[in-house]
Amino acid sequence: MPNPFPGMDPYLEGDLWTTVHTDLCAEIARQLAPKLRPKYVALSTRRVVLAPPDETEGLAGQRFPDIGILSSQVSPSSPGTAVASAPLVLPASFPEPIPHVSVEIRDVAERRLVACIEVLSPTNKRGPGREEYAAKRLQILSGAAHLVEIDLLRVGTRFPTAQPLPAAPYFVFVSRDGRRQEVGVWPIALEQQLPVVPIPLLPGDPAVPLDLQQALAVVYDIIGYDELVDYTRPPPGPLTAAESAWVEERLRGAGRRTP
Numbered sequence: 159m160p161n162p163f164p165g166m167d168p169y170l171e172g173d174l175w176t177t178v179h180t181d182l183c184a185e186i187a188r189q190l191a192p193k194l195r196p197k198y199v200a201l202s203t204r205r206v207v208l209a210p211p212d213e214t215e216g217l218a219g220q221r222f223p224d225i226g227i228l229s230s231q232v233s234p235s236s237p238g239t240a241v242a243s244a245p246l247v248l249p250a251s252f253p254e255p256i257p258h259v260s261v262e263i264r265d266v267a268e269r270r271l272v273a274c275i276e277v278l279s280p281t282n283k284r285g286p287g288r289e290e291y292a293a294k295r296l297q298i299l300s301g302a303a304h305l306v307e308i309d310l311l312r313v314g315t316r317f318p319t320a321q322p323l324p325a326a327p328y329f330v331f332v333s334r335d336g337r338r339q340e341v342g343v344w345p346i347a348l349e350q351q352l353p354v355v356p357i358p359l360l361p362g363d364p365a366v367p368l369d370l371q372q373a374l375a376v377v378y379d380i381i382g383y384d385e386l387v388d389y390t391r392p393p394p395g396p397l398t399a400a401e402s403a404w405v406e407e408r409l410r411g412a413g414r415r416t417p
Contacts, residue, residue, distance in 0.1 A: 159384040162412035165351045169387045172394035181377045183259040193366040206255045273304040283314025304358045307331040389414040
């Protein structure tokens with residue numbers, strides 16, 4: 159079944175996002191490749207970011223008693239000596255390697271970076287991962303490449319702007335080389351289709367269109383996210399009362415919720 163929403167599916171923002179992010183970047187590169195030939199190529203690049211687990215992850219639904227009875231075992235190691243084992247053995251929390259995929263547009267002749275397309279993940283927008291991505295963003299903005307930032311996550315920080323952004327759950331930002339003092343902004347409401355975004359190239363070459371809605375639809379249908387998403391539950395992340403009512407109406411209309 160197709161995506162029950164006209165634009166972004168808010169249910170994809172949960173534990174499926176790593177897969178959605180990777181598949182969406184691959185589809186963006188595939189969609190742009192024939193439009194860029196023969197002067198440019200679209201390449202998927204991958205890097206790994208170490209991010210700590212969410213502090214609240216895994217705690218939902220667990221209950222800890224106010225008083226616990228702990229027992230320890232004593233194992234003799236030598237006559238007259240006893241070594242006690244640890245009273246508790248708990249899972250250790252270490253930074254997790256999170257893969258991040260980007261799409262780079264390079265010119266064939268010199269292989270220089272012309273535009274970088276970033277589809278944001280939660281680790282780009284919070285915690286140490288946010289600092290890592292902010293440094294990468296600054297590096298791109300300090301160079302000669304265009305930056306296209308696709309933010310399809312409702313939670314976390316946004317692209318920095320001198321004026322407040324309008325109230326919208328999703329955004330696309332385009333920062334062009336030579337015009338860093340301003341950034342193109344596409345606010346996207348929950349009920350709107352994802353936009354067709356112009357991807358800028360080298361001076362003298364027209365921008366190529368990126369149809370984000372088409373890219374999401376292809377990924378959703380090929381992977382079969384309708385089989386993976388539990389539409390009987392509320393979507394992850396915050397929604398206003400009006401947005402929740404709209405989501406409920408859309409799901410009922412698509413036959414994903416019983417009256």
